Amino acid sequence: MNRISAALSFSLLAALSSPSFARDCSPQVRDAWIRLVPGGMPMQAGFGRIENRCPAPATVVAASSPAYGSVELHETRIVDGVSKMRAVPELRIAPDGAATLKPGGLHLMLMQPRSALKAGSKVVVEFELADGRKVLGEFEVRNPSAL
Numbered sequence: 001m002n003r004i005s006a007a008l009s010f011s012l013l014a015a016l017s018s019p020s021f022a023r024d025c026s027p028q029v030r031d032a033w034i035r036l037v038p039g040g041m042p043m044q045a046g047f048g049r050i051e052n053r054c055p056a057p058a059t060v061v062a063a064s065s066p067a068y069g070s071v072e073l074h075e076t077r078i079v080d081g082v083s084k085m086r087a088v089p090e091l092r093i094a095p096d097g098a099a100t101l102k103p104g105g106l107h108l109m110l111m112q113p114r115s116a117l118k119a120g121s122k123v124v125v126e127f128e129l130a131d132g133r134k135v136l137g138e139f140e141v142r143n144p145s146a147l
Helices: 003-016 019-024
Strands: 028-035 043-052 058-064 068-079 082-087 091-093 097-101 106-113 122-129 134-142
Touching: 028 122, 043 091, 043 122, 043 134, 058 068, 091 097, 097 106, 106 122
Parallel strands: 028 134
Antiparallel strands: 028 043, 043 097, 043 106, 058 091, 058 122, 068 082, 068 106, 122 134
């Protein structure tokens, strides 16, 4: 490797590992969707992936949406042969890692919808990180029969 290539490689490595790059790098919400439930139900569930391709861990500490009165991160587990759901106060995502929100596991509980949703509509969910940053995710509303 010549001196110019070495200098460029070193500069790039230094920039990528700097605190400002880690701070500017944000997780991304992918393949996000909400299961549409029969009208009048006070809660729905949200699924997808939160990918952290950053050099530092990211910790989700809260979620909210203008479409719902309350949004919480929950996890379903089988305990002594019984399915139990519990709130998850924070979700740590390792550097270059991902959290998968899926039926029967980690998911969003979307409570008190402010209006009726239709299949194909989009809902914005905002995730708050421990460092104060916000990450937006767009969730597509899907009919259970289409899953």
